[in-house]
Amino acid sequence: xxxxxxxxxxxxxxxxxxxxxxxxxxxxxxxxxxxxxxxxxxxxxxxxxxxxxxxxxxxxxxxxxxxxxxxxxxxxxxxxxxxxxxxxxxxxxxxxxxxxxxxxxxxxxxxxxxxxxxxxxxxxxxxxxxxxxxxxxxxxxxxxxxxxxxxxxxxxxxxxxxxxxxxxxxxxxxxxxxxxxxxxxxxxxxxxxxxxxxxxxxxxxxxxxxxxxxxxxxxxxxxxxxxxxxxxxxxxxxxxxxxxxxxxxxxxxx
Amino acid sequence: xxxxxxxxxxxxxxxxxxxxxxxxxxxxxxxxxxxxxxxxxxxxxxxxxxxxxxxxxxxxxxxxxxxxxxxxxxxxxxxxxxxxxxxxxxxxxxxxxxxxxxxxxxxxxxxxxxxxxxxxxxxxxxxxxxxxxxxxxxxxxxxxxxxxxxxxxxxxxxxxxxxxxxxxxxxxxxxxxxxxxxxxxxxxxxxxxxxxxxxxxxxxxxxxxxxxxxxxxxxxxxxxxxxxxxxxxxxxxxxxxxxxxxxxxxxxxxxxxxxxxxxxxxxxxxxxxxxxxxxxxxxxxxxxxxxxxxxxxxxxxxxxxxxxxxxxxxxxxxxxxxxxxxxxxxxxxxxxxxxxxxxxxxxxxxxxxxxxxxxxxxxxxxxxxxxxxxxxxxxxxxxxxxxxxxxxxxxxxxxxxxxxxxxxxxxxxxxxxxxxxxxxxxxxxxxxxxxxxxxxxxxxxxxxxxxxxxxxxxxxxxxxxxxxxxxxxxxxxx
Numbered sequence: 001x002x003x004x005x006x007x008x009x010x011x012x013x014x015x016x017x018x019x020x021x022x023x024x025x026x027x028x029x030x031x032x033x034x035x036x037x038x039x040x041x042x043x044x045x046x047x048x049x050x051x052x053x054x055x056x057x058x059x060x061x062x063x064x065x066x067x068x069x070x071x072x073x074x075x076x077x078x079x080x081x082x083x084x085x086x087x088x089x090x091x092x093x094x095x096x097x098x099x100x101x102x103x104x105x106x107x108x109x110x111x112x113x114x115x116x117x118x119x120x121x122x123x124x125x126x127x128x129x130x131x132x133x134x135x136x137x138x139x140x141x142x143x144x145x146x147x148x149x150x151x152x153x154x155x156x157x158x159x160x161x162x163x164x165x166x167x168x169x170x171x172x173x174x175x176x177x178x179x180x181x182x183x184x185x186x187x188x189x190x191x192x193x194x195x196x197x198x199x200x201x202x203x204x205x206x207x208x209x210x211x212x213x214x215x216x217x218x219x220x221x222x223x224x225x226x227x228x229x230x231x232x233x234x235x236x237x238x239x240x241x242x243x244x245x246x247x248x249x250x251x252x253x254x
Numbered sequence: 255x256x257x258x259x260x261x262x263x264x265x266x267x268x269x270x271x272x273x274x275x276x277x278x279x280x281x282x283x284x285x286x287x288x289x290x291x292x293x294x295x296x297x298x299x300x301x302x303x304x305x306x307x308x309x310x311x312x313x314x315x316x317x318x319x320x321x322x323x324x325x326x327x328x329x330x331x332x333x334x335x336x337x338x339x340x341x342x343x344x345x346x347x348x349x350x351x352x353x354x355x356x357x358x359x360x361x362x363x364x365x366x367x368x369x370x371x372x373x374x375x376x377x378x379x380x381x382x383x384x385x386x387x388x389x390x391x392x393x394x395x396x397x398x399x400x401x402x403x404x405x406x407x408x409x410x411x412x413x414x415x416x417x418x419x420x421x422x423x424x425x426x427x428x429x430x431x432x433x434x435x436x437x438x439x440x441x442x443x444x445x446x447x448x449x450x451x452x453x454x455x456x457x458x459x460x461x462x463x464x465x466x467x468x469x470x471x472x473x474x475x476x477x478x479x480x481x482x483x484x485x486x487x488x489x490x491x492x493x494x495x496x497x498x499x500x501x502x503x504x505x506x507x508x509x510x511x512x513x514x515x516x517x518x519x520x521x522x523x524x525x526x527x528x529x530x531x532x533x534x535x536x537x538x539x540x541x542x543x544x545x546x547x548x549x550x551x552x553x554x555x556x557x558x559x560x561x562x563x564x565x566x567x568x569x570x571x572x573x574x575x576x577x578x579x580x581x582x583x584x585x586x587x588x589x590x591x592x593x594x595x596x597x598x599x600x601x602x603x604x605x606x607x608x609x610x611x612x613x614x615x616x617x618x619x620x621x622x623x624x625x626x627x628x629x630x631x632x633x634x635x636x637x638x639x640x641x642x643x644x645x646x647x648x649x650x651x652x653x654x655x656x657x658x659x660x661x662x663x664x665x666x667x668x669x670x671x672x673x674x675x676x677x678x679x680x681x682x683x684x685x686x687x688x689x690x691x692x693x694x695x696x697x698x699x700x701x702x703x704x705x706x707x708x709x710x711x712x713x714x715x716x717x718x719x720x721x722x723x724x725x726x727x728x729x730x731x732x
Contacts, residue, residue, distance in 0.1 A: 052686075053683055054679055054682075054683060078686070078691070080687075080688075080690055082687075083688055083689040088688075089687050091687075094684070095681050096681075097684070097685070097702055099703055099706075100699075100705075108690065108694070108698055109689050112690050112691075112694060165688065169688065
């Protein structure tokens with residue numbers, strides 16, 4: 001069953017020229033799609049537009065998301081509405097929130113989603129248990145929880161923290177924006193294995209990536225190669241290897 | 255009530271008026287009014303003298319205008335200086351005799367006074383306009399030798415203490431509003447903690463303005479004898495009205511050797527509507543004196559209400575090794591104005607002070623931090639650390655920081671940090687992409703910004719303060 005249908009999507013930075021110039025893409029439940037592309041191809045823009053970043057505006061097209069038996073157009077929803085409907089973006093550059101502990105942040109977000117979905121919130125004790133279980137996925141120790149959100153975190157810690165949030169919020173559609181960039185070998189393995197464990201037959205993931213480093217651990221069902229705001233090629237996981245071997249210039253050739 | 259005020263009702267839940275028979279003095283300020291206030295309170299003659307001297311000095315003073323505030327001219331003859339419910343005119347009685355309407359008012363404000371409902375860990379003195387309605391837990395406190403009662407009651411029962419300490423920290427001729435308050439002060443709380451006694455529960459005063467066109471002139475005096483310690487909290491609210499009302503208070507704290515006083519305020523006076531109509535003028539003088547060696551005075555304030563806030567809770571560090579602290583959150587919205595901060599005056603040796611100020615300005619409000627650190631010539635090895643952070647919400651508000659430093663001793667070490675920030679779109683988006691709506695996101699960011707101050711509040715008041723800021727921010731975002 002389909003979970004996401006992007007149809008003719010054009011988008012730009014507010015008042016700028018179009019960066020996305022007609023994207024079509026469909027994702028089924030249980031699938032992992034990789035979106036690859038050189039710098040400036042628009043792949044991060046795609047992730048941000050899907051999540052509702054206020055710097056971007058959609059000029060044409062639709063982003064249909066299947067939720068509770070109906071199709072919603074994400075472009076008409078506020079960022080938090082998309083989140084509570086099950087869309088999650090792991091940020092390329094996670095943002096610092098001074099003065100707020102990671103635990104408090106996680107619990108606030110989790111309970112906001114519970115409220116929006118009309119399910120009971122968790123109290124502090126129940127929530128700690130949930131976190132303790134999810135932390136194991138990405139080998140984070142408990143001291144993370146008392147630290148201020150992303151403040152003085154190393155690059156690897158920030159990325160792991162994104163995956164922890166994903167594990168806790170349990171999205172139906174996860175957008176991972178260059179989650180593999182800036183990671184050393186060990187962190188890459190931990191993050192990639194964590195992501196892999198979060199895959200279920202009911203959810204779907206869009207991995208936005210420049211390299212195929214992460215794809216050594218996670219085998220995507222579908223690979224898209226993006227350049228100049230368009231999807232130039234779509235194929236199976238072998239496409240990623242081909243890009244790795246032959247470079248992005250190859251993709252542009254007719 | 256205007257339409258705007260009705261809308262405002264949603265965000266200021268304390269804006270109701272208690273319908274009750276009150277005796278209110280005619281408007282105007284003169285010797286006769288002062289004599290009537292003093293007579294109404296059965297004061298000893300020295301207090302009437304104190305008032306009249308202050309009044310005579312005040313009469314000749316111009317209104318001060320140095321703060322970064324627009325204060326419309328105040329006609330002091332258009333204010334009534336005393337108003338009290340008829341049922342408590344003769345001062346506080348036992349709570350059984352108090353008009354149930356008054357008790358209901360305090361119930362509604364979340365400050366139940368009755369034995370069975372009152373807050374377990376906090377003793378409360380409830381002040382309604384110019385008088386105290388009642389004080390809880392006083393018998394238990396008496397067993398420890400602690401006096402906790404209304405100022406008026408203390409003037410009758412402990413005149414020797416009042417005569418000894420009143421005006422010692424804030425002399426009546428200190429400034430314009432010090433003199434005005436000293437002339438017409440109505441009620442407030444008196445706390446005396448004897449030598450070596452640690453007060454077992456928090457003490458608190460709840461100030462309620464109800465009558466219209468009446469000024470409230472709170473007077474509070476807290477004395478901690480050698481080795482004593484006490485934690486005191488005040489809260490305040492007022493009805494929503496289209497005209498302004500004056501709350502001009504004096505709070506004096508005195509700490510002797512090894513004594514410690516922690517004074518916390520959660521101020522939520524009505525702040526006026528979106529157009530800037532109405533609201534309380536909150537002109538307050540708060541000063542503590544670390545008289546003794548190793549004494550400690552700590553102010554925490556959460557200023558979230560009032561049309562105009564003008565106050566600088568200060569500490570005079572006279573005793574060697576004494577410590578002064580000031581932790582402040584000032585939130586302004588609509589057209590509110592705040593000019594607030596502190597003075598740390600280092601006189602003794604090895605004295606230390608800490609200042610942490612967090613200002614949040616929303617909408618068209620103005621928020622200024624103004625603080626003085628003075629190191630006197632004899633203050634060897636004094637240390638001060640100041641941190642003044644401002645946060646702007648929206649793009650029509652303003653924030654200022656006015657730090658003053660006077661250093662007359664070369665051994666002093668002074669550190670000052672200041673930042674001004676705006677809630678960034680990236681932060682908002684990050685939180686929203688996790689499921690928080692815009693209000694929830696701003697409130698989380700603001701609470702993070704204020705964390706250092708909130709953690710100095712007693713726990714239940716810290717929860718209150720967080721809720722209060724959330725409520726205020728609800729209508730400033732989106």
